[in-house]
Amino acid sequence: MPLTRGKKSTAAAGSRRAKLNAAGTENQEEGLQVKRSSSPPHGAPKKRTAFIDITNAHKVQISLPGRKKEAGKKAAKKTNSTNSVPAKNQVNLEKSSSVSSEGTTAEKETTDTEEKEEEPQRDVVAPVEKLVDASPPAAREVPAHLQRRPIPKEFDIDSENSEDTYMCPEYAKDIFDYLKQREEKFVLCNYMPKQPSLNPEMRAILVDWLVEVQENFELYHETLYLAVKMTDHYLSKTPVHKEMLQLVGSTTMLIASKFEERSPPCVDDFLYICDDAYKREELISMEASILQTLSFDINIPIPYRFLRRYAKCASASMDTLTLARYFCEMSLMEVDLMSERGSLLASACLLMALITKDLGGWSPILHFHSGYQTSDLAPVVRRLYLMLLAPADEKLRAIRNKYAHKVFFEVASLPLVDMDILEKALASQ
Incomplete structure (x- = not known):
């Protein structure tokens, strides 16, 4: 009896293992089937078959005169060729696996299929190659009035600075020719008869004072010359009382400093050198008046x-x-x-x-x-x-x-x- 119960239990255990194994195998197969048949989540992009519609080359359309009909035929041919790719591949695989003696025929058909597939690609690329190989248009000649005059070698003073970009050796001659032409716009005349309360001696005193300002502030000489030029141009257009002459000179020096200097003095510095004879609002108002009178054109040669x-x-x-x-x-x-x-x-x-x-x-x-x-x-x-x-x-x-x-x-x-x-x-x- 103990032996018989042991055999029955062993047999029962074996039958249960077989059922569990069978159930496990069925569950795995069902799981795989469910996994393979699962659809993509909502909103996910659709999967594409390999080697089909990888690029947008089939959408390229190049219209050339006289070739519209041919382009339409080639596009239709390309569409048919693309749609028949999976069927042709399947036929080739069946032929290659069936009989070894027909291997040559299968290779030949595969080669023909590849050649047909490559034909549309060559048709798309061909016009691009023609466009690349096209000769560029002929260069236009520079008009005579825009051509640079050649500088004789014995008069060339800028080639020695060819490596110094700050010297502008290529344009130095043109720059000074341009400044020489601009001088005609800034020709002055003796304006003293138009100034009822000024005379040449007062102007000389102002220039002498501006030289001292340039030295004390350690300004560039270009700043001094430009300030004097702006003062003369302003006085030639606007009558000024003698009490305001120093304000005109200090304001033109401030404007010239902003134009020429890397670090110009501030407004308070110019008020200080005038012994606080003028207020800040007066100097700023005079600056606006000078700039408006000169039409903001202060690049005077x-x-x-x-x-x-x-x-x-x-x-x-x-x-x-x-x-x-x-x-x-x-x-x-x-x-x-x-x-x-x-x-x-x-x-x-x-x-x-x-x-x-x-x-x-x-x-x-x-x-x-x-x-x-x-x-x-x-x-x-x-x-x-x-x-x-x-x-x-x-x-x-x-x-x-x-x-x-x-x-x-x-x-x-x-x-x-x-x-x-x-x-x-x-x-x-």
Whole structure:
């Protein structure tokens, strides 16, 4: 009996394991079937069959004249070929697995099918290749008025700075030619008869004070020249009372500082140098008045820029350039020289410095870059000479004291050249 119960229990256990195994196998198969037949969740993209509609090449349409009918036939042919790809692949697989002797036939059909599938792709790419191989249109010729004039090699002073982008060697000549053309827009005349309460002496006092401001604030020389130019242009259009003349000068210096300086002084600094004679609102109001009167066009060509350019043409040393700068800065105080163009005045100052230093006269390279001959400069040189020959006003010594310093090679202390030597140099050119 114990043995019989053991056999029955063993048999029962074996039958239960078989049922469990069978049930497990059925559950796994059902799970796989459910997994395979599961549909994608709502909103998920539909799956695409491999190698079908991978790219949008079949949507590319290139319309060429005379080929519309052919393009339509090829598009239809491509659609039929694409739809028959799975059926053809299935036929090829059945042929390759059935009989080995028919392998050659199956390979041949597969090759034919691949060639047919590649034909539409070649048709799509072919027009693109034709477009790439098309020759570019012929380049248009630059109009004569836009062509740059070639600079003779003996007059080329900018090629040595070809590696310095800050010097703008490619455009330096064009830039100064443009500034020389802009001078015609800013030609001044003697406006003192239009000013009821001003005279040339008051203007000279203002310029002398502006030179002191430039020195105390350590501003660029370009700032000083531009401030004087803006003051003259404003006074030529607007009557100003003498009590407001200093306000005009300090405001033009503020505007010039904003235009030229990297770190211009603030409004309070200019109010301080005026001994608080004006209020902040008055200076700001004067700034708006000056800018509106000048139509905000304050890029006025100044002689200092031309002077540095022409000194480079003459390969002048620093002391010769400083002497020419002294002559040029002294001319700012003269009303009679106010109407001269900046390029002409700078050329005359440089020529006078060259004659004083006995370095020759106006060379061909200076004539090429400035556009002036000695005959054009002679009248201005004579007026500069008479200005320097006149006795100095002890009240207006800011420029003379400035250029008597060692920093400026004490050029203000140099004696003037003899008048006969000057006339001989001017006549020999």
